[in-house]
Amino acid sequence: MRGHDQLGFTLLELLVVLVIAVMATTLVAPGFSQVTERMALRGDSQKVAALLRFARSESIAQGSKISIELQPETGTLLIYSQQATSVYPVESRTDISLTGNRNESVLSNRILFFPDGSSSGGGIHLRSPAGHYQIVVDWLTGRVEVDG
Template sequence: MTLLELLVVLVIASLMLTLVAPNIGNVLPGSELKAFARQSAALLRELRSEAVSRSQVEQLVLDTEARGYRDNGEVVVSWPDDISVELSPGELPAFMRNPFVGDKALMFFPDGSSNGGRLSLALEGNGGYVIEVDALSGRISIDER
């Protein structure tokens, strides 16, 4: 009798697992956005580190057509379809601006500073995240909206 009960419980548990497991992603819609925000912040920190260690200007360019970030002309990270990304870079003096990039880049300089700016990530129907880049220190922080 107990072996039969145990088998019934195992069958019910396996049926529930097969029905519930594929829908876990739908329960947590903001998890993909949070992971992408962390990935974007990590990429910015890596670029800042490379600018300091190589003693050259590094920049992250926002490519809305390819839906990704570019570094040295190639797409480094692509973002998911349901996430929208906006960049509000800080103002640079005219002699430091890159005419080929325009206003869609965050730049990091060899001294660790940046042009500063704000990267806004949003998911339809949910809040979003704002990644702030401090111009003076190059510090990167993530804030939830």
């Protein structure tokens, strides 16, 4: 006859713990994917804002106009300067749109930065199933802000 002083767990106790662990994983896993998508979208918005700030500073440093244009079919941003054209892809799951200032002297599908630090103004909108961000470029100061 066995005593009750044995160490260890019964099979029933192990099964109960296993069922609880599976249920907890099932409930928590979808939340992780939303968090990672939200973080990726936020990262994309920060990268695009940094790109716009860089374009503004390069325009001032070079003393020439720099243009940012969106290629919607590829989801890439093009930066045109006197020295080169640069291509920057955006995350494939992100829907991106560019709204330029509706000024008649400036094309509305691009944002221009001028050597004095000003810009044509406009915005870039990033959307994904996890949310959206809007990056706004002030026309007078060229300041770039991210609204989330």
